[in-house]
Amino acid sequence: MVGQLWQSCPVGGTVFIGGGGSAADEGLLWDELFALGGRVVCWPFAQRDRDAQASVHEWLTGELAGRGDYEVDTWIDVPDSAIAGLSSAQVLFIPGGNTFALLDFLRARGWLGPVGEFVAGGGLLYGGSAGAILCGADIAVAALLDEDVAGTSDTRALDLLAGAVVYPHFTAADTPVLEQWVRTHDEPVLAIPERGGLIFRDGVFRETGPERVEVFPSGAIEVAAAAR
Numbered sequence: 166m167v168g169q170l171w172q173s174c175p176v177g178g179t180v181f182i183g184g185g186g187s188a189a190d191e192g193l194l195w196d197e198l199f200a201l202g203g204r205v206v207c208w209p210f211a212q213r214d215r216d217a218q219a220s221v222h223e224w225l226t227g228e229l230a231g232r233g234d235y236e237v238d239t240w241i242d243v244p245d246s247a248i249a250g251l252s253s254a255q256v257l258f259i260p261g262g263n264t265f266a267l268l269d270f271l272r273a274r275g276w277l278g279p280v281g282e283f284v285a286g287g288g289l290l291y292g293g294s295a296g297a298i299l300c301g302a303d304i305a306v307a308a309l310l311d312e313d314v315a316g317t318s319d320t321r322a323l324d325l326l327a328g329a330v331v332y333p334h335f336t337a338a339d340t341p342v343l344e345q346w347v348r349t350h351d352e353p354v355l356a357i358p359e360r361g362g363l364i365f366r367d368g369v370f371r372e373t374g375p376e377r378v379e380v381f382p383s384g385a386i387e388v389a390a391a392a393r
Contacts, residue, residue, distance in 0.1 A: 183293035184333050204235075205229070205255065207222060221239065265311055301323070302321070326365055329353045
């Protein structure tokens with residue numbers, strides 16, 4: 166609840182939260198996420214247009230070209246049964262777009278549970294912008310950033326961050342809005358700047374920098390500082 170210190174819930178894998186900036190902005194986070202090669206499954210479902218989804222694949226493939234030996238498997242027009250192939254991935258990469266469209270897509274296919282299973286089984290999950298919000302307890306805070314294009318009545322999300330919600334693209338100008346938000350909602354907020362990142366591993370939150378992660382209300386969640 167607001168005002169209490171949230172205790173982190175351990176998971177088998179690791180959750181990487183990006184603030185929604187460019188790959189360079191999130192470079193320190195990506196350095197840890199992509200420390201080893203392997204299969205990356207990309208879910209561009211926050212983009213509602215097929216061409217935009219294809220562009221996400223081109224962008225991610227290009228950004229990873231200099232980082233090692235990665236197979237980028239971007240899911241576009243896949244059947245619901247494709248979820249069985251998630252277990253063989255090293256990284257599940259969920260980038261930005263419209264958060265409400267993203268949640269609607271995954272809930273309609275019953276894919277929220279398998280994401281939790283993937284992380285619990287040791288997988289690495291990246292969420293950036295809309296994907297970052299999805300990793301939290303619910304996406305109601307996305308109404309501050311996105312239009313609800315899906316007519317969402319149930320905003321519950323992955324809840325992989327010890328009951329917190331995520332606000333990406335954070336700047337100091339957002340502080341009064343988020344202070345007001347936590348006064349009327351029963352969840353603490355992790356506010357991630359575009360040039361920042363957050364890692365949740367073994368029950369511990371740790372920021373990657375270079376910009377600081379803010380917590381609303383202050384002190385509700387312990388976040389370890391980036392190694393300097």
